[in-house]
Amino acid sequence: MPLYYYVKKEPLSPPTSVVPPKRKVIFSFRLLPTFTSVVGMALIVSVLWPIFSYELISASPNDEVVRTAAGLLNPLVEEVSPAYALGPRVVGNLDYTKASNWFTNVPPVNSDQQTASQTYTVSIPKLRIDEANVIYGSDDLLRSLVHYAGTAMPGQLGSPVIIGHSILPQFYNPKNYISIFSLLPTLEKGDAIIINYDGVTYTYRVESKQEVYPDNVSVLEQRYDSKLLKLITCVPPGLKTRRLVITARLTS
Secondary structure, three states: OOOOOOOOOOOOOOOOOOOOOHHHHHHHHOOHHHHHHHHHOOOOOOOHHHHHHHHHHHHOOOOOOEEEOOOOOOOOOOOOOOOOOOOOOOOOOOOOHHHHOOOOOOOOOOOOOOOOOOOOOOEEEOOOEEEEEEEOOOOOOOOOOEEOOOOOOOOOOOOOOOOOOOOOHHHOOOOOOOOOOOOHHOOOOOEEEEEEOOOOOEEEEEEEEEEEEOOOOHHHHOOOOOOEEEEEEEOOOOOOOOOEEEEEOOOO
């Protein structure tokens, strides 16, 4: 009689994953709402934080926000007494890529240079701005910086006024005129502003900065007892409620 014996078969290897493939896909989709919410909140914070931080840093009992208006382009005008702002002042839905919309109630300019078309360059080493074009009397802030018509030329007695567009600082690009003045609030006393005009290089040094509302045209006044320079952009970052004015003095 033949003899038989049995050998126990080894069990199969356990599956590498206890979750079926389809279940994995379903589990991933459950995280999608949370992921999109986090991304959305991060985008909102990235937009609002520069505004809030600017207001917190710049808010001080000594910070001037001037509201009073005075004559325009008058030589040796008297100083205007500053008045503190009571709240934000919003000008209607205007195109702020046009320099002519930046100030309200501006009287007509009477100047021999009114029809002049002159171009020069400005460099601000701290902001990495290198020979940006400035066009006298232009209105298009997407194409260049704008030298406000009727204000003095660089190196002359008076105050050349240069206007530049700004956006949120995280999108700053010193070579793009839509964002070129976005970091202007970071300038401090003594920082250099270099202008090349008519074959001559002029160096200005920052002296002060202040904020005004769009109905205050006193910052455009010309005082012919000194050689100053004024750079202007909108603040807070990404908004158009006020105008930041950087004043610099010619040093060489």
